[in-house]
Amino acid sequence: MTTExxxxxxxxxxxxxxxYAIVAIGFNIIYNTTxxxxxxxxxxxxxxxxxxxxxxxxxxxxxxxxxxxxxxMLIGALIEICFIRWLKSPSVLRMIIITIGISILxxxxxxxxxxxxxxxxxxxxxxxxxxxxxLGARVSPQVFxxxxxxxxxxxxxxxxxxxxxxxxxxxxxxxxRKAATLCGINTRNMVTLSFVLSAGxxxxxxxxxxxxxxxxxxxxxxxxxxxxxxxILGGLGSSGxxxxxxxxxxxxxxxxVSVVPLAFQDAISIAIxxxxxxxxxxxxxxxxxxxxxxEF
Amino acid sequence: MKKLLSVLPxxxxxxxxxxxxxxxxxxxxLTQMTMSAxxxxxxxxxxxxxxxxxxxxxxxxGFFAIGGxxxxxxxxxxxxxxxxxxxxxxxxxxxxxxxxxxxxGEALLVVSPWAASLVAVSAAAxxxxxxxxxxLKLKGHYLAMATLGFGIIIYRVxxxxxxxxxxxxxxxxxxxxxxxGLSVSGNFSDRVQNYYIAWGLLLLGxxxxxxxxxxxxxxxxxxxxxxxxxxxxxxxxxxxxxLQTFVLSAVFAAxxxxxxxxxxxxxxxxxxxxxxxxxxxxxxxxxxxxxxxxALLMGVVLNFLSLRGVFGSxxxxxxxxxxxxxxxxxxxGILSLNLRHRLKRYLRQxxxxxEGEA
Numbered sequence: 001m002t003t004e005x006x007x008x009x010x011x012x013x014x015x016x017x018x019x020y021a022i023v024a025i026g027f028n029i030i031y032n033t034t035x036x037x038x039x040x041x042x043x044x045x046x047x048x049x050x051x052x053x054x055x056x057x058x059x060x061x062x063x064x065x066x067x068x069x070x071x072x073m074l075i076g077a078l079i080e081i082c083f084i085r086w087l088k089s090p091s092v093l094r095m096i097i098i099t100i101g102i103s104i105l106x107x108x109x110x111x112x113x114x115x116x117x118x119x120x121x122x123x124x125x126x127x128x129x130x131x132x133x134x135l136g137a138r139v140s141p142q143v144f145x146x147x148x149x150x151x152x153x154x155x156x157x158x159x160x161x162x163x164x165x166x167x168x169x170x171x172x173x174x175x176x177r178k179a180a181t182l183c184g185i186n187t188r189n190m191v192t193l194s195f196v197l198s199a200g201x202x203x204x205x206x207x208x209x210x211x212x213x214x215x216x217x218x219x220x221x222x223x224x225x226x227x228x229x230x231x232i233l234g235g236l237g238s239s240g241x242x243x244x245x246x247x248x249x250x251x252x253x254x255x256x257v258s259v260v261p262l263a264f265q266d267a268i269s270i271a272i273x274x275x276x277x278x279x280x281x282x283x284x285x286x287x288x289x290x291x292x293x294x295e296f
Numbered sequence: 297m298k299k300l301l302s303v304l305p306x307x308x309x310x311x312x313x314x315x316x317x318x319x320x321x322x323x324x325x326l327t328q329m330t331m332s333a334x335x336x337x338x339x340x341x342x343x344x345x346x347x348x349x350x351x352x353x354x355x356x357x358g359f360f361a362i363g364g365x366x367x368x369x370x371x372x373x374x375x376x377x378x379x380x381x382x383x384x385x386x387x388x389x390x391x392x393x394x395x396x397x398x399x400x401g402e403a404l405l406v407v408s409p410w411a412a413s414l415v416a417v418s419a420a421a422x423x424x425x426x427x428x429x430x431x432l433k434l435k436g437h438y439l440a441m442a443t444l445g446f447g448i449i450i451y452r453v454x455x456x457x458x459x460x461x462x463x464x465x466x467x468x469x470x471x472x473x474x475x476x477g478l479s480v481s482g483n484f485s486d487r488v489q490n491y492y493i494a495w496g497l498l499l500l501g502x503x504x505x506x507x508x509x510x511x512x513x514x515x516x517x518x519x520x521x522x523x524x525x526x527x528x529x530x531x532x533x534x535x536x537x538x539l540q541t542f543v544l545s546a547v548f549a550a551x552x553x554x555x556x557x558x559x560x561x562x563x564x565x566x567x568x569x570x571x572x573x574x575x576x577x578x579x580x581x582x583x584x585x586x587x588x589x590x591a592l593l594m595g596v597v598l599n600f601l602s603l604r605g606v607f608g609s610x611x612x613x614x615x616x617x618x619x620x621x622x623x624x625x626x627x628x629g630i631l632s633l634n635l636r637h638r639l640k641r642y643l644r645q646x647x648x649x650x651e652g653e654a
Contacts, residue, residue, distance in 0.1 A: 037437040083620060091627075092436040093352055097581055098623045100354075100574055104616030112609075221570060225448065228441050263456035270445040277442050278430040
């Protein structure tokens with residue numbers, strides 16, 4: 001393998017990896033406050049991309065992306081308020097089935113609005129053929145947008161959770177819900193907020209990735225599986241772990257293309273998921289105690 | 297024996313439907329009823345796994361596809377090029393191969409449907425054991441995602457391999473001759489006969505499962521559902537029971553796959569899709585999870601409506617909506633709502649109100 005090819009694969013891996021990391025962080029945010037895995041996480045990414053593409057007809061690209069993120073956040077809030085907020089201590093099985101149902105409904109709404117065609121946002125800078133040289137390899141400038149946007153999101157979320165009072169309240173809610181309630185934190189609002197947040201970052205990821213990976217109504221399931229793989233790999237609930245695991249999975253996947261046919265690419269990441277689940281369910285970086293503390 | 301008697305009313309309904317359709321000249325409904333029965337066979341199997349043992353599986357379309365695809369591929373893919381290999385020779389001497397001619401008069405050598413279906417169902421069982429041992433150690437979301445992942449791998453495999461026809465699937469699957477004069481096929485003349493084969497199989501499966509859940513095994517399963525640890529402490533070998541149930545439901549799914557594939561004369565990748573697995577889970581949920589009769593009824597009714605195209609292009613949406621609504625408002629299934637009881641209470645309330653006013 002030449003250096004150029006190596007860099008090419010590596011950049012592709014980092015691009016996809018940062019998207020997986022963002023989806024995984026979306027899983028984590030909701031998991032931390034509610035203890036449920038939102039199977040509709042991938043649909044937020046799809047909505048983000050699709051809404052931005054539609055809005056682009058009426059407004060400029062930055063405005064379309066911003067509006068799309070806001071609208072998707074509203075959808076996230078709406079989903080939580082309609083389907084989850086008023087349930088009293090539902091069982092895990094029930095929650096799994098409800099979020100799966102939400103994911104199907106979202107997909108069906110999307111297919112009836114936008115059809116089955118594959119769409120994409122235009123490249124933020126330049127076009128399909130413009131490229132930037134990195135150590136002799138040619139890389140699309142959009143790649144840098146994806147990586148930068150993901151990095152900024154991770155940093156901003158970190159600051160939000162560490163320094164702001166709302167962020168602290170959410171973390172309190174994550175570590176002990178009952179105690180948080182006793183301290184006067186409205187845990188229900190925190191849950192809604194966690195849906196809003198994870199819908200927002202999902203939508204932004206959906207927008208920046210759209211020029212490279214395209215947007216389609218059924219892109220959510222695949223992303224959700226990969227995002228979940230990454231979330232588990234990095235240790236459920238841990239953002240830092242999600243970033244590391246996301247990049248790892250993305251790069252593994254990118255290099256696997258040179259060995260196995262493209263059709264089996266998804267199968268590989270799922271095989272990784274299954275292996276991790278069987279061998280180290282607490283994730284690569286998680287401790288055994290952390291896994292023991294979770295509700296499963 | 298009592299279990300045998302309890303399915304007799306259903307048998308009467310099955311025969312009744314046959315006479316009703318033939319009297320009203322709507323025999324074409326029998327085709328969808330046959331297909332629904334096969335789907336229902338899978339669903340009652342899944343019901344025992346989900347409702348009684350409490351283990352969710354989002355990969356049962358995968359087992360259906362393993363059964364259907366293997367049976368279809370073995371009975372249609374020509375073995376003439378491999379005629380001289382030892383394996384084919386062995387199969388031939390065991391009387392498991394059929395030779396004939398294809399549409400263009402070329403010599404054709406395929407595995408006989410009986411042998412193929414045995415291979416397909418045992419393959420599903422073996423895969424269920426291999427997958428089940430590690431997967432069933434997981435709980436909650438982990439189990440759901442792992443089984444979903446298994447389903448997607450099967451989907452990808454049938455979509456990627458030329459042997460399984462890639463996106464086109466496999467068509468022109470021959471009839472499955474059970475005995476002389478009794479064959480599973482989509483032939484117009486065999487419609488009534490196939491209707492009874494499908495429902496016979498479903499009733500047989502039902503008797504089997506009803507007996508199972510009323511036995512020591514069934515009580516153990518309910519114990520596992522209630523609390524894994526408690527069942528363990530009472531000396532129930534939880535992992536073995538879970539695995540056995542998982543394999544049993546996989547076998548039910550594979551048998552349904554084999555028969556439906558021969559009945560339809562083909563199978564496509566959509567049968568292995570995630571949406572199918574989710575749909576089966578939805579139907580079990582609507583039926584009331586731990587409710588075999590509910591699963592059977594809903595399995596037949598919802599599949600029948602779906603196959604008749606009642607839901608149009610909203611097919612998947614309807615199942616998604618059903619899933620949410622049932623889980624939100626009636627997590628114990630539609631039959632648990634006990635409408636008659638509620639209606640009575642409502643009427644009594646109204647009567648009292650009126651008397652109060654007077």
